[in-house]
Amino acid sequence: MENIVDALSFxxxxxxxxxxxxxxxxxxxxxxxxxxxRMVFLAGGIAHTAYGGIGLAVxxxxxxxxxxxxxxxxxxxxxxxxxxxxxxxxxxxxGLMWAVGMAVGVVxxxxxxxxxxxxxxxxxxxxxAVSRNDLYFMGGLLASIxxxxxxxxxxxxxxxxxxxxxxxxxxxxxxxxxxxxxLSALTVVVAIKVVGLILVIxxxxxxxxxxxxLSNTLYSMMILSGLFSSIFTLIGLWFSYQYDIASGASIxxxxxxxxxxxxxFNKIR
Amino acid sequence: MxxxxxxxxxxxxxxxxKILEDINLxxxxxxxxxxxxxxxxxxxxxxxxxxxINPIKDGSIKTFGExxxxxxxxxxxVPQNTNVxxxxxxxxxxxxxxxxxxxKSPLFGYGKEEKMCAxxxxxxVGMEKFxxxxxxxxxxxxxxxxxIARALCAHPKILILDEPxxxxxxxxxxxxxxxxxxxxxxxxxxxxxxxxSVIMRYANKVVHINKCLTYHKIxxxxxxxxxxxxxxxxxxxx
Numbered sequence: 001m002e003n004i005v006d007a008l009s010f011x012x013x014x015x016x017x018x019x020x021x022x023x024x025x026x027x028x029x030x031x032x033x034x035x036x037x038r039m040v041f042l043a044g045g046i047a048h049t050a051y052g053g054i055g056l057a058v059x060x061x062x063x064x065x066x067x068x069x070x071x072x073x074x075x076x077x078x079x080x081x082x083x084x085x086x087x088x089x090x091x092x093x094x095g096l097m098w099a100v101g102m103a104v105g106v107v108x109x110x111x112x113x114x115x116x117x118x119x120x121x122x123x124x125x126x127x128x129a130v131s132r133n134d135l136y137f138m139g140g141l142l143a144s145i146x147x148x149x150x151x152x153x154x155x156x157x158x159x160x161x162x163x164x165x166x167x168x169x170x171x172x173x174x175x176x177x178x179x180x181x182x183l184s185a186l187t188v189v190v191a192i193k194v195v196g197l198i199l200v201i202x203x204x205x206x207x208x209x210x211x212x213x214l215s216n217t218l219y220s221m222m223i224l225s226g227l228f229s230s231i232f233t234l235i236g237l238w239f240s241y242q243y244d245i246a247s248g249a250s251i252x253x254x255x256x257x258x259x260x261x262x263x264x265f266n267k268i269r
Numbered sequence: 270m271x272x273x274x275x276x277x278x279x280x281x282x283x284x285x286x287k288i289l290e291d292i293n294l295x296x297x298x299x300x301x302x303x304x305x306x307x308x309x310x311x312x313x314x315x316x317x318x319x320x321x322i323n324p325i326k327d328g329s330i331k332t333f334g335e336x337x338x339x340x341x342x343x344x345x346x347v348p349q350n351t352n353v354x355x356x357x358x359x360x361x362x363x364x365x366x367x368x369x370x371x372x373k374s375p376l377f378g379y380g381k382e383e384k385m386c387a388x389x390x391x392x393x394v395g396m397e398k399f400x401x402x403x404x405x406x407x408x409x410x411x412x413x414x415x416x417i418a419r420a421l422c423a424h425p426k427i428l429i430l431d432e433p434x435x436x437x438x439x440x441x442x443x444x445x446x447x448x449x450x451x452x453x454x455x456x457x458x459x460x461x462x463x464x465x466s467v468i469m470r471y472a473n474k475v476v477h478i479n480k481c482l483t484y485h486k487i488x489x490x491x492x493x494x495x496x497x498x499x500x501x502x503x504x505x506x507x
Contacts, residue, residue, distance in 0.1 A: 157363065221358045
């Protein structure tokens with residue numbers, strides 16, 4: 001116990017906890033939208049394309065969040081365009097972006113002189129290296145997400161549940177579809193900091209899957225997902241600190257274990 | 270009396286294939302129109318044209334004397350497949366509330382008045398007890414009635430249903446048709462259906478669409494058995 005109190009006095013641990021909670025809430029809300037709209041593969045594509053942006057930012061000496069955000073949002077816009085024009089070939093295109101984004105990132109980081117130490121941190125997260133500015137970015141994103149979703153809740157719900165009917169009622173389905181993808185892209189970028197881009201998909205889906213089974217409304221699903229995600233992140237961080245293991249992997253394993261327990265409990269009941 | 274839907278010389282092609290050819294149809298207030306015909310015969314396409322989803326290039330459609338796009342809120346639509354997305358976490362009442370979209374400004378959730386109105390629509394279809402149930406927990410027939418309530422929410426003058434009983438058990442089918450009959454006392458009903466024998470009992474006008482449109486007379490039982498050949502009706506499109 002003393003151990004934890006000690007740990008909490010370090011600013012970098014405080015930052016890690018705040019970042020974990022902010023990102024958990026954001027990924028719970030956006031993850032719910034991704035899951036009910038069957039966009040998990042798209043989010044995976046965006047996450048890996050974002051690595052190209054990380055590479056570019058490193059190469060040009062720009063802030064990492066900026067580079068990753070630009071790449072992720074661009075890839076979200078391209079995916080939105082493809083799904084509207086060539087829906088039947090969507091998986092091929094996304095697979096392509098997935099791989100090319102990664103490759104661009106790897107090459108650019110290789111070309112940057114004296115830079116290879118942090119390569120792993122983007123793949124598996126580096127929550128203990130969160131700065132104050134990162135926290136502002138995460139907080140701003142979460143606030144924007146909450147505002148946008150509350151503002152357009154009716155339309156987003158209608159588009160997600162029954163897009164044909166939404167079209168008929170004059171909702172611009174294309175706009176909301178793109179909006180969901182762009183918000184997903186930005187959420188993926190901040191989640192990379194916490195669990196890394198390889199594990200992002202797990203953070204966006206595992207807590208959401210449990211919440212979906214327990215929810216009657218999309219709204220409660222979002223809140224529950226955020227709550228579960230926060231709990232898993234805190235427990236994961238504790239394990240990570242206690243046993244000196246990678247935080248991202250630790251968070252995901254805690255989530256996955258909880259999912260199996262949940263499924264097992266559901267089966268017995 | 271002027272028709273509330275007037276279709277003149279309408280043709281429609283998709284990818285150079287003609288789907289509808291020279292359709293002429295008039296629908297009047299309080300009609301109960303049944304549209305029958307083979308799969309791929311163009312029934313759903315015609316509905317989409319009336320609803321203003323597909324653009325009209327050849328011929329004309331007027332609803333209430335104007336272009337279909339201008340009168341979307343006067344037409345309630347119940348889509349064909351209501352069994353999609355049954356895992357979706359949404360309550361029955363929320364589904365019905367969607368009927369308000371496009372009628373009032375849709376920002377920041379729903380007001381009290383709209384919720385009352387949605388509850389009213391639910392009790393019209395006999396589903397008010399299920400307002401707080403998850404949509405996935407209902408049977409096919411119950412879900413269909415919820416979709417009808419959603420369409421009623423906007424107080425339409427015409428109700429259009431695409432295969433409303435396709436995945437509904439016999440008991441549920443009867444409930445739905447009785448409901449439509451009641452609604453027909455104050456609104457126009459248009460139903461696309463395969464259940465020819467059932468629809469004959471409720472409709473006052475039946476048209477058959479297989480690229481072209483033909484009227485069927487249903488004045489007496491006799492005419493049904495003599496002139497009405499079901500096999501003929503389901504011939505494939507050439």
